[in-house]
Amino acid sequence: MSDANATHAIMDQQPFKNKIVLVTGSGRGIGRAIALHFAQNGADVIINFFRNRSPAQETVAEIHHLGRQALLIRANVGELDDMHKMFDQIEAEFGALDILVCNAASGYNRPVMAQKPRGWDWTMNINARSILFAAQRAVPLMEKRGGGAIVSVSSPGSTRVLPDYVVVGASKAAQEAVIRYLAVELAPKNIVANAVSPGIVLTDALQHFDSLRQDEKLVHRIAELCPAGRLVTPQDIAGVVAFLCSPAASMIRGQTILVDGGYTLPIRGVEL
Numbered sequence: 001m002s003d004a005n006a007t008h009a010i011m012d013q014q015p016f017k018n019k020i021v022l023v024t025g026s027g028r029g030i031g032r033a034i035a036l037h038f039a040q041n042g043a044d045v046i047i048n049f050f051r052n053r054s055p056a057q058e059t060v061a062e063i064h065h066l067g068r069q070a071l072l073i074r075a076n077v078g079e080l081d082d083m084h085k086m087f088d089q090i091e092a093e094f095g096a097l098d099i100l101v102c103n104a105a106s107g108y109n110r111p112v113m114a115q116k117p118r119g120w121d122w123t124m125n126i127n128a129r130s131i132l133f134a135a136q137r138a139v140p141l142m143e144k145r146g147g148g149a150i151v152s153v154s155s156p157g158s159t160r161v162l163p164d165y166v167v168v169g170a171s172k173a174a175q176e177a178v179i180r181y182l183a184v185e186l187a188p189k190n191i192v193a194n195a196v197s198p199g200i201v202l203t204d205a206l207q208h209f210d211s212l213r214q215d216e217k218l219v220h221r222i223a224e225l226c227p228a229g230r231l232v233t234p235q236d237i238a239g240v241v242a243f244l245c246s247p248a249a250s251m252i253r254g255q256t257i258l259v260d261g262g263y264t265l266p267i268r269g270v271e272l
Contacts, residue, residue, distance in 0.1 A: 014042030015246055020094050020145075022046040022138070024077050024130070025104030027056030030153060030201060033234030034101055034241050035059055036066075041242065044069035046090055048104065050076045077104045078126035080133060087137035097141035099245050102131045102152040102175075107168035120167055127171035131178050139191060147190025149245035152179050153237070154197040154256055156264060172197075176256050183254030194244045194252055199232045199260025225268070228261030 016038050026035040027049035035045045036059065045063055047070055049056035056072055063070035071093050075082040090097060106126045108119035131152050142148030154176050156162070157169035175195065182193035200222055223231050240259050243249050258264070 016099075016242070017042030019043040019098040020046075020096060021099040021101065022048065022090060022097060023101040023103055024048045024134070025050075026101075027052050027059055030198065030234045030237050031101075031103040032059050033238040034103060036062060037235070037238035037242055038099070039063040039066045039068045039070070042068070043099070044071075044094070046071045046073060046094075048073050048075055048077070048086065050074060050104070076126070077102075077130040077134065078106070078122065083130065083133055084137065087134075087141075091141060095141075096144040097138050098145050098148045100134060100138040100142075100148070100150045101241055102134060102150070104130065105153070105168075107171065109164040109168065110166075111164055112166050115167055123167045123171045124174065127168065128174035128178060131175055131182075135178075135182055135186070135193075139186060139189065142191055143189055148192075150179070150182060150186075150191065150193040151241050151244050152176075152195045153241075154195045156197055156199065156258065156260065158197065158256070160264065179256070180254040187253065192244070192250060192253060194249075194254065195256040196237060196240050196244065197256050197258045197260075198237045199226075199258070199263050201232045201234060201237065222263070225266075226261045226263045227265065228263075230261065232259055232261055 019042065021038045021043045023031050023035045023045060025031040026047045035047055039045050045068065047056050047060050053074065060070040060072045071090070073086050073089055075086040077083055104126060107123040108115065110119070135150055138150065152175050155168065155172045157165045158172035158176055162169060179193050179195045186193060223229070237259055240257055244252060244257070
């Protein structure tokens with residue numbers, strides 16, 4: 001087989017060839033892994049960030065190196081004006097959209113009695129409200145392509161009690177509820193909506209948990225307690241997100257897929 005034919009064969013194997021994908025909060029961590037996974041599989045990707053420009057620019061450079069288009073947009077998805085400007089820019093640049101991955105997240109990790117109204121509003125707007133209004137802007141762009149997929153990145157804290165996680169957990173529960181409604185109401189438009197709930201993932205976000213930051217050995221102990229024998233990686237999450245956007249997952253609707261290597265399955269702290 002000639003080099004040209006080999007390259008053509010590889011391109012034909014790319015399941016997201018020429019798809020247009022927006023991943024919010026994609027400059028680093030899980031969002032970066034998701035963006036790169038789509039680019040590696042043929043997609044053009046919009047990289048969104050708010051605070052950290054340098055890693056976002058590095059992600060864009062990697063996507064360009066893969067031979068795909070990348071558009072870098074700074075926007076706080078918790079602010080509706082920023083949201084609308086972002087989609088205006090996407091529409092002007094690409095004219096359409098195939099996949100929306102709502103990964104951007106924020107929040108105040110504090111005990112129940114230490115939470116404040118401002119922290120509640122900030123967290124809810126970024127983690128939950130943004131998905132509803134991003135979908136409103138994304139759907140007309142997806143209709144131009146005959147349909148699409150929406151995936152949000154949630155957390156086990158939506159249903160389980162984690163330390164100092166009350167506001168984030170509540171916002172993730174709201175996020176999953178929004179996804180269920182999107183799944184039903186957008187089904188006639190050939191748009192699929194689901195959520196992915198990562199377990200403990202080795203990213204910078206772990207530094208927000210005091211116990212993990214202060215005790216590096218705790219991370220290793222958690223990995224040992226995981227039936228899979230290791231912590232979840234950003235690449236694990238990226239693979240599941242991509243699957244939910246593929247034709248093979250077209251009959252999965254409104255679900256939250258837990259990806260934690262089985263960590264939450266055993267009952268701990270009780271000797272039977």
